[in-house]
Amino acid sequence: MTRSVTWRRLALSLSMLVLLAACGTGGEPDTDDAEPDVDDTEDVDEDADDPDGEDADDADGEDAIDDEDTELSGEITFTTLQLSPDFDEYLEGVIADFEAEHPEVEVQWTDLPFEGAQERLLADASAGTLADVVNLNPDLAFPLASEGEFVDLDDAGADVRDDYVEGAWDSFRYPGMDGAYGYPWYLSTEVTMYNTALLEEAGLDADDAPETFDELFDTARAVAENTDARGMHPALENRFVIDLVKLGVDITDEDATQATFNTPEAVAHVEELVSLYEDGAVSPDAVTEGHRQEIEAYQAGNIALFPSGPNFLNIIEENAPDIAETTQAAPQIEGPAGVTGMSVMGLMVPESTENPDAAHAFAQYMTNEENQLAFAEETLIFPSIVAALEDPMFTEPDEDGDFAEAISVAAAQLPDAANLRPVVVDDEVNNAIISNVQSAMLGDMTPEDALADAEDEVDAILERRTE
Numbered sequence: 001m002t003r004s005v006t007w008r009r010l011a012l013s014l015s016m017l018v019l020l021a022a023c024g025t026g027g028e029p030d031t032d033d034a035e036p037d038v039d040d041t042e043d044v045d046e047d048a049d050d051p052d053g054e055d056a057d058d059a060d061g062e063d064a065i066d067d068e069d070t071e072l073s074g075e076i077t078f079t080t081l082q083l084s085p086d087f088d089e090y091l092e093g094v095i096a097d098f099e100a101e102h103p104e105v106e107v108q109w110t111d112l113p114f115e116g117a118q119e120r121l122l123a124d125a126s127a128g129t130l131a132d133v134v135n136l137n138p139d140l141a142f143p144l145a146s147e148g149e150f151v152d153l154d155d156a157g158a159d160v161r162d163d164y165v166e167g168a169w170d171s172f173r174y175p176g177m178d179g180a181y182g183y184p185w186y187l188s189t190e191v192t193m194y195n196t197a198l199l200e201e202a203g204l205d206a207d208d209a210p211e212t213f214d215e216l217f218d219t220a221r222a223v224a225e226n227t228d229a230r231g232m233h234p235a236l237e238n239r240f241v242i243d244l245v246k247l248g249v250d251i252t253d254e255d256a257t258q259a260t261f262n263t264p265e266a267v268a269h270v271e272e273l274v275s276l277y278e279d280g281a282v283s284p285d286a287v288t289e290g291h292r293q294e295i296e297a298y299q300a301g302n303i304a305l306f307p308s309g310p311n312f313l314n315i316i317e318e319n320a321p322d323i324a325e326t327t328q329a330a331p332q333i334e335g336p337a338g339v340t341g342m343s344v345m346g347l348m349v350p351e352s353t354e355n356p357d358a359a360h361a362f363a364q365y366m367t368n369e370e371n372q373l374a375f376a377e378e379t380l381i382f383p384s385i386v387a388a389l390e391d392p393m394f395t396e397p398d399e400d401g402d403f404a405e406a407i408s409v410a411a412a413q414l415p416d417a418a419n420l421r422p423v424v425v426d427d428e429v430n431n432a433i434i435s436n437v438q439s440a441m442l443g444d445m446t447p448e449d450a451l452a453d454a455e456d457e458v459d460a461i462l463e464r465r466t467e
Contacts, residue, residue: 072358073104079121079131081140084111090378098365105358118143125149130350132359133366137345138171138182142423145174145181150348151356152179160364168384171344171419175256182346183363184384186375189342189417190307190332191409192216193316195229197326198304202226209330213247216305216333217272220281223304231281232305233294234273234441236434239307244269245420246335252458256424257466259458261433262451270440270447277441287441299323307333310406311380317403329406332413342417344384380407382414389414424462432457 083091095107110131112120118140124130125144136144144150153172154161161169164184172182196206202222210216220231234240241251247269250260276282283302286293291308298306299320306312310329317324332340347363349356365371372383373391383389394411397404425433433454440450 072102072361074355074358075106076132076355076358078107078109078133080111080135081117082114094366094371098362128352130352132353132355133363134348136348138419139423141348142174149350150181151351154179156360164384165386165415167418168344172346182348183367185345185347185367186381187342187344187384187414188309189410189413190309191406192330192333193306193327195304195326196328198223198227198229213335221279224281230283230303233286233297233303234282235291235294236437238291240437241425242341242420246337246339248337251422252424257462259455262455266451267447270437274441287438310410313403313406328402329409331409340413340417341420342414344419382411386415429458429461
């Protein structure tokens with residue numbers, strides 16, 4: 001189907017950005033991760049087509065059930081995270097359409113605020129009262145999945161699995177567990193935005209954006225040497241772990257019981273960050289700042305390179321139209337591992353559901369091609385259905401210039417993207433790593449010592465969690 005949409009008129013609540021930041025672009029926390037639109041930078045947080053016919057089976061996931069042969073009935077409950085009131089009309093419309101196709105089914109929708117949601121869901125799981133379909137990202141789902149709360153969709157969703165972006169499906173695989181535990185819903189990924197005026201002032205080809213880490217760092221140095229701006233902002237808390245994964249570094253072992261990131265490749269990367277700082281390509285303040293300060297610096301024309309979600313170009317147009325005028329978008333920086341990051345939100349079906357047929361059918365319906373495209377018309381998210389990413393909405397966006405380019409570049413990356421942020425890298429683990437890297441950049445310890453200390457701290461955290 002052909003669709004067209006004016007993306008600039010679309011806005012997303014802060015809550016959506018927080019959730020997507022928690023997803024892990026590839027997960028990436030702030031973008032890389034699905035990422036719709038926000039107007040107020042002061043509030044920016046660091047952050048399958050299922051024809052009615054195809055339905056999954058019981059909670060044990062032994063055999064897929066064809067919905068044409070099984071009449072659905074009964075009530076199911078559906079819980080989302082902080083999507084109300086912004087998306088009430090859309091979600092209520094999808095629910096009404098599903099109920100119209102299955103007149104014997106009633107869907108009861110509840111939306112939870114993000115704050116305290118994980119604690120609430122853990123309590124519900126303990127009481128056996130989880131909703132029949134639960135909206136979570138891979139990180140938030142991990143504690144529940146590791147306790148066996150969710151149905152393995154490699155079995156129960158086998159008939160629709162190939163409709164989804166492979167990396168999105170695999171983002172709901174967990175250390176030490178077989179299977180995948182979420183139907184992917186909406187996605188985000190970052191692109192590399194850059195200020196062409198600063199590149200030209202630095203004597204660089206403004207149409208030749210950096211594609212690798214080496215090119216990124218060389219460009220940042222050239223800008224710092226030849227202009228009054230800095231080259232880049234490291235945004236360590238959002239980007240460092242993901243960049244290590246792009247460099248081919250495993251953050252933990254396969255079972256996530258021991259840290260493994262203190263490698264020669266990681267040491268070399270920290271040495272490069274230290275060198276960028278010493279060369280003036282990174283400002284002293286930026287070492288301890290996050291994504292919010294990064295976008296502020298880019299909008300002010302103080303940095304030349306800004307890897308982030310395409311929606312942030314919309315914010316830049318609102319707040320700094322002169323900078324937006326000189327901004328171009330290029331594909332995400334790739335490392336030797338050749339992977340591109342994204343963030344994922346999904347729908348899980350608990351083992352405790354008493355109506356698994358309707359639950360799987362509804363989760364597949366909510367995430368099918370038609371409904372994901374309709375959601376993308378409401379706000380700037382990217383669908384997890386491969387066929388949907390080929391829609392003109394993404395390949396030929398109804399926009400002018402660089403915003404359309406950013407959308408199409410981002411969408412083109414997603415079929416081969418992955419959720420790069422390991423689920424065990426929560427705030428506690430991330431802070432243990434980043435605080436030591438910051439010390440290295442500021443000259444308080446060597447890169448070797450910083451990574452050794454960080455690995456020791458993460459090992460202690462992981463050991464405590466397995467006791």
